[in-house]
Amino acid sequence: MIQGRDFLLYVNDDPDNLIAICYSKSCSLSRERDTLLIINPSSQDEDYIPTMKRGTISADGVMELQETVNGVSILEWLEKGQKIGFKFARKGNGGLQISGKAIVVNFDLNASATDVVSYSFTGKICGPLTITKAPILAVVYLANAAGVQLPGCPTPYPVTLFWFDGTLIGAATNPDEVISVFNTYSAANGNWYMLESSVDGGCKFNMLISYNAPMQPTFIIAAQGADFAISSDQGADKAISPDQTIDNALTPIG
Amino acid sequence: MAYALKYRMEFKDIHSTHPAAWRIDISERDAVDTGITMLTPMGSSPLILDYQNSKESKTSYIIGREATLSYVYSRLPGEPLPDVFFDSVDERKFRMDVYVNNKLEGVFWIKSDGGGYPYTSPSFAVSISAVDGFAFAKTTLLDMYLDGRVVYEYQTLAKIISDAVYKVLEPGTPIYIINTLRPKDITAPGNFWTVVKSHTELFFSFTEGPISVYKLLEIFAAQFYGRFFMSEGVLWFIRTEDIYDDVVSVYTINGDPITLPAGIVQSINPNTFPAVENTPNVNGIKGLKQQQLTINYRSINQLVNFDWHEWAPLVGFNSWFGSESLMRGGTGVLEDPYTAILPFGNKTLTAAISQFTVNTGPRYFYPSDIVEVAFKYTYSNMRAFDIILVAVPTNGTNPQHAMDASGTWVNIEGKLIDELRINLVRSGRKQQGSFEVRSQPIPSLVGQCTLWFWIVWPYERSYHIPKQDGDIIDVPPGIGLEGVFIEPVKIGVISSQSIGTDIKIRNKANYSGIGDDETINYSDMGDTHVANTLLLNATPIENWESTKPDITPYVIERHSAQSRIDGYAKSIKSFEGNVYSNTFRFYNTLKIDGLPGKKFMVLRDKYNVFTCMHSIVVEEVLPEQYAQTVYTQIDKYP
Numbered sequence: 001m002i003q004g005r006d007f008l009l010y011v012n013d014d015p016d017n018l019i020a021i022c023y024s025k026s027c028s029l030s031r032e033r034d035t036l037l038i039i040n041p042s043s044q045d046e047d048y049i050p051t052m053k054r055g056t057i058s059a060d061g062v063m064e065l066q067e068t069v070n071g072v073s074i075l076e077w078l079e080k081g082q083k084i085g086f087k088f089a090r091k092g093n094g095g096l097q098i099s100g101k102a103i104v105v106n107f108d109l110n111a112s113a114t115d116v117v118s119y120s121f122t123g124k125i126c127g128p129l130t131i132t133k134a135p136i137l138a139v140v141y142l143a144n145a146a147g148v149q150l151p152g153c154p155t156p157y158p159v160t161l162f163w164f165d166g167t168l169i170g171a172a173t174n175p176d177e178v179i180s181v182f183n184t185y186s187a188a189n190g191n192w193y194m195l196e197s198s199v200d201g202g203c204k205f206n207m208l209i210s211y212n213a214p215m216q217p218t219f220i221i222a223a224q225g226a227d228f229a230i231s232s233d234q235g236a237d238k239a240i241s242p243d244q245t246i247d248n249a250l251t252p253i254g
Numbered sequence: 255m256a257y258a259l260k261y262r263m264e265f266k267d268i269h270s271t272h273p274a275a276w277r278i279d280i281s282e283r284d285a286v287d288t289g290i291t292m293l294t295p296m297g298s299s300p301l302i303l304d305y306q307n308s309k310e311s312k313t314s315y316i317i318g319r320e321a322t323l324s325y326v327y328s329r330l331p332g333e334p335l336p337d338v339f340f341d342s343v344d345e346r347k348f349r350m351d352v353y354v355n356n357k358l359e360g361v362f363w364i365k366s367d368g369g370g371y372p373y374t375s376p377s378f379a380v381s382i383s384a385v386d387g388f389a390f391a392k393t394t395l396l397d398m399y400l401d402g403r404v405v406y407e408y409q410t411l412a413k414i415i416s417d418a419v420y421k422v423l424e425p426g427t428p429i430y431i432i433n434t435l436r437p438k439d440i441t442a443p444g445n446f447w448t449v450v451k452s453h454t455e456l457f458f459s460f461t462e463g464p465i466s467v468y469k470l471l472e473i474f475a476a477q478f479y480g481r482f483f484m485s486e487g488v489l490w491f492i493r494t495e496d497i498y499d500d501v502v503s504v505y506t507i508n509g510d511p512i513t514l515p516a517g518i519v520q521s522i523n524p525n526t527f528p529a530v531e532n533t534p535n536v537n538g539i540k541g542l543k544q545q546q547l548t549i550n551y552r553s554i555n556q557l558v559n560f561d562w563h564e565w566a567p568l569v570g571f572n573s574w575f576g577s578e579s580l581m582r583g584g585t586g587v588l589e590d591p592y593t594a595i596l597p598f599g600n601k602t603l604t605a606a607i608s609q610f611t612v613n614t615g616p617r618y619f620y621p622s623d624i625v626e627v628a629f630k631y632t633y634s635n636m637r638a639f640d641i642i643l644v645a646v647p648t649n650g651t652n653p654q655h656a657m658d659a660s661g662t663w664v665n666i667e668g669k670l671i672d673e674l675r676i677n678l679v680r681s682g683r684k685q686q687g688s689f690e691v692r693s694q695p696i697p698s699l700v701g702q703c704t705l706w707f708w709i710v711w712p713y714e715r716s717y718h719i720p721k722q723d724g725d726i727i728d729v730p731p732g733i734g735l736e737g738v739f740i741e742p743v744k745i746g747v748i749s750s751q752s753i754g755t756d757i758k759i760r761n762k763a764n765y766s767g768i769g770d771d772e773t774i775n776y777s778d779m780g781d782t783h784v785a786n787t788l789l790l791n792a793t794p795i796e797n798w799e800s801t802k803p804d805i806t807p808y809v810i811e812r813h814s815a816q817s818r819i820d821g822y823a824k825s826i827k828s829f830e831g832n833v834y835s836n837t838f839r840f841y842n843t844l845k846i847d848g849l850p851g852k853k854f855m856v857l858r859d860k861y862n863v864f865t866c867m868h869s870i871v872v873e874e875v876l877p878e879q880y881a882q883t884v885y886t887q888i889d890k891y892p
Contacts, residue, residue, distance in 0.1 A: 052268065
């Protein structure tokens with residue numbers, strides 16, 4: 001689920017530089033399609049051919065003149081008959097974006113004695129609607145389960161990596177191994193998250209998050225050193241571990 | 255005439271499975287090429303193509319099409335003001351070419367009286383109407399003159415039709431024909447249009463001048479019971495009796511076969527070519543019981559040098575005896591034909607100025623032949639002149655007979671030549687006149703004969719109108735003579751005692767419909783003196799057969815009559831509704847899901863190109879010679 005306040009309407013008369021309408025109380029998009037009825041003398045089920053489509057965007061806001069895009073700018077666009085660019089998108093970059101062009105056709109301004117000045121507007125969508133499902137680019141860092149960055153940063157290696165649900169996924173001795181271990185596991189488990197590259201050669205990484213990922217992580221769970229040993233040997237005679245004390249062993253037998 | 259491309263509109267239609275790209279180019283005559291201004295299409299109906307078929311029956315022979323283009327005018331630089339189209343000098347100034355997927359669909363000419371725009375501030379929608387060449391067909395006359403001569407000869411049907419249509423359509427427009435009728439025993443493979451000949455007499459009257467392109471096309475359409483219309487940039491002629499077949503052969507008028515990639519039959523069905531929106535109606539049309547057709551015989555001019563083109567000063571007009579001193583007026587074009595000038599001279603009856611001659615030497619005519627005389631003349635200060643027409647028996651003993659003004663033959667024995675004169679008198683100063691008489695059949699008393707024709711110089715005082723104010727009415731310009739100016743003269747003979755024939759055809763089945771009486775022009779009766787006869791290899795055609803199996807060969811006039819009954823041989827259905835397609839064309843034969851075994855021809859199609867909606871009326875067609883009929887022919891007498 002996306003919170004309403006996290007999904008914003010961006011508008012501007014410069015379609016390459018869309019600005020979010022801040023102080024917006026709500027925004028909405030509506031779209032409809034006409035159909036043509038097919039006459040079929042041998043069937044009682046109606047069937048249709050799709051024809052023209054159209055839509056509107058609308059938003060309510062509170063008048064705040066300090067903002068670049070505010071109620072007055074929108075009114076001015078209506079006066080000029082300006083075709084503006086719009087997009088519905090999350091804060092930040094990437095994610096689901098629904099964009100297009102519109103002409104402002106309605107504008108209401110309300111100044112009530114007991115409230116702040118507010119406005120609302122409606123725009124008619126001009127031309128095609130573009131739906132983009134772009135990945136979100138985020139910077140994540142190695143941290144413990146509570147989100148606290150590993151104390152050894154920027155050189156915490158070797159580390160053990162865990163998935164967001166606590167599952168152990170592997171060990172890494174350098175950033176590249178972090179990336180390959182994480183991506184291999186992620187690809188087999190939903191493929192929503194992909195580490196791109198290391199930011200600083202240490203604990204920070206660039207991550208691409210799919211637009212429909214179940215959550216937006218800010219850190220990757222990891223543990224410094226090895227508190228455990230890994231062995232594939234049944235008899236557990238032999239173990240590989242960076243930990244000198246070898247208190248804990250993980251074997252496939254368990 | 256050079257046209258420069260000035261404006262263009264492009265859009266795609268909204269067909270849900272295979273949209274088509276449309277482009278409309280507007281070119282202006284005699285304009286400088288300054289680049290193209292793009293027009294913005296207006297909303298939901300930027301282009302409507304509508305076939306103008308007000309009669310909506312199979313007997314609507316020529317169907318023009320109108321295009322209505324709507325663009326948005328926003329007063330942007332270069333955008334054409336609506337007045338650019340509405341104030342145009344003439345109706346050929348702006349040409350509109352419509353292309354679908356880069357293929358030419360039609361050529362139209364923008365009318366100054368169609369469409370309009372609202373009287374308000376921009377932006378608003380401007381709609382302009384344009385029509386295809388057929389709109390000009392009724393007012394465009396054939397030009398019968400070439401190099402000073404009247405084009406009076408046998409020509410192939412392909413040449414006659416092409417020359418006529420290229421006066422109203424872009425020259426070189428392809429002409430496609432669907433027609434299975436062929437003259438019997440034709441040796442030329444494929445199409446007959448390039449070998450069968452008709453005389454041009456049918457398209458030209460010596461008193462009224464040439465007919466219009468429209469009337470010429472009507473002659474062929476009515477004879478073969480087919481229709482002319484434009485579709486996909488091509489002129490189509492489709493014989494209605496040949497629509498019923500699933501597989502048809504299409505040829506150009508020159509006989510080249512044409513393959514239509516999509517075939518000619520389309521099927522209205524809910525999946526690929528649905529009826530949409532409002533429920534269509536299926537209506538019944540009653541069958542025909544009888545039909546009457548009339549053929550009027552048109553004799554062919556037997557005179558040589560009848561258009562006065564062979565003349566030299568002091569020699570006179572070739573083949574016209576006694577014309578040595580005559581002058582010639584005019585310039586030998588349709589608007590100003592050559593005329594023989596008979597001056598007013600204060601003389602007594604003088605030798606006749608012409609004798610009746612033909613190009614193969616003395617011609618023989620026979621009792622019961624009918625003679626037709628026709629010509630126009632113009633007076634200059636004259637009131638009358640005379641003509642004489644005499645049938646001279648070849649055996650020298652039978653009595654000569656002269657025709658009087660009512661066409662009756664009078665025995666001239668014992669009469670002075672003076673008494674044989676037909677006076678062509680006009681009252682007052684009325685300048686132009688015409689003489690057109692059809693004689694009674696030549697009496698049997700005459701026997702085999704030749705015909706002699708005199709035009710007599712106006713010589714009597716009483717024929718002369720005194721000059722007033724000293725001026726001669728100067729007709730034609732530059733020749734200040736008092737006298738009579740004679741335009742081309744026709745003397746033709748019909749070799750039968752009748753002047754035409756009435757055809758009655760009756761359906762043996764019990765229906766009550768009566769078809770409208772019609773006139774057709776061609777008949778296979780074999781008389782080479784009349785222009786109603788079609789020739790193949792210089793002999794009259796005997797019979798016409800079809801390339802379809804089991805079609806009885808008939809003379810062409812019987813096929814014409816049979817076709818009309820076959821069109822409504824029993825009560826048939828018509829279908830009226832809206833269909834959704836961007837590939838449907840007027841030349842398609844339709845089948846309809848739910849009406850099995852029936853085929854339909856298109857009568858009406860109003861096509862909103864953007865929404866792919868066609869508002870159509872289609873009518874059922876039946877196989878050729880479906881009707882059992884009784885056919886009779888009755889001669890018509892003068």
